[in-house]
Amino acid sequence: MNQFLRFSILLLPILILLFFGKVLLVDEDTKFKNFESKSFPEFQLNDLNGNPVKAKSLDGLKLVNVWASWCITCLVEHPFLTQLSDKNIQIIGLNYKDSDTKAIAWLQKHGNPYLFSIYDPRGDLAFDLGVTGAPESYLILDNQVIAHTQGEMNQAKWDNIFLPLIKKARQRS
């Protein structure tokens, strides 16, 4: 009995260490990987040029990227988004709490990787999507949101979170 006690007293710190190790050393992308897909919220908004956006434009495989001219990290991820659009990834911008004139000027200055940008000055669509700030990215497959990342989009996040889903989607179709 005494031996069992000694053993269990030794075992306890090990268990505690394992527990905290598991909690603390968790892959940062895990929370993005556990995303539950949901349908893209309904909305009635224009693009930056003032034309109404049709729900049909979200058919197929699309990357929806939340951006704004006031957002510094958006500028950081901008070259990567340009690379993606060069590789024929279809990106739709969601211009978040911005003014259209500033947004258009920003795109003229830095280049436009987007097919078009949905103009959401009050952040209504962004709220329904669950945007917590810019930049964020959503992977859309036929009007379903299948993945979501927060913060700068980069190669690592792309390869780790979005690319496996894109491959899966392409295999199916």
Add this chain to the structure above:
Amino acid sequence: MNKKFLIFFSFFVLSMPTFNQMVYEFQDSLQEKRFYSLISEIRCPKCTSGSIASSDAPVSRDLKKKVYELILAGSSDEEIKVYVSERFGNFSDYRPALEGANYILWFGPFVFLSLMLVIFFLKRRV
């Protein structure tokens, strides 16, 4: 001299936080009570922890405004929580769901405590 003082003190009055904050007006005190308990029960999506009540992040401001609007529109507490978690995920709820690995969270401490008690009493008998 008096005029200078008046101008000086008017700076203090005009910079009072009330001028800067969104003021929520309710139809009755029950609504107000529900509002304040709800915003302290919804986690700020932009923060490590902390409720939207304690946060002034833009998304928390939007969330508080939405909770306010929903209360005035007659939504129940449960409906509001579902509304928020549909958009911002289960992360927004402080009480983790009773499923999967969360069983450790919910029952781990009790198991741990009973184990300690067992060891304690066994040790005393020796």
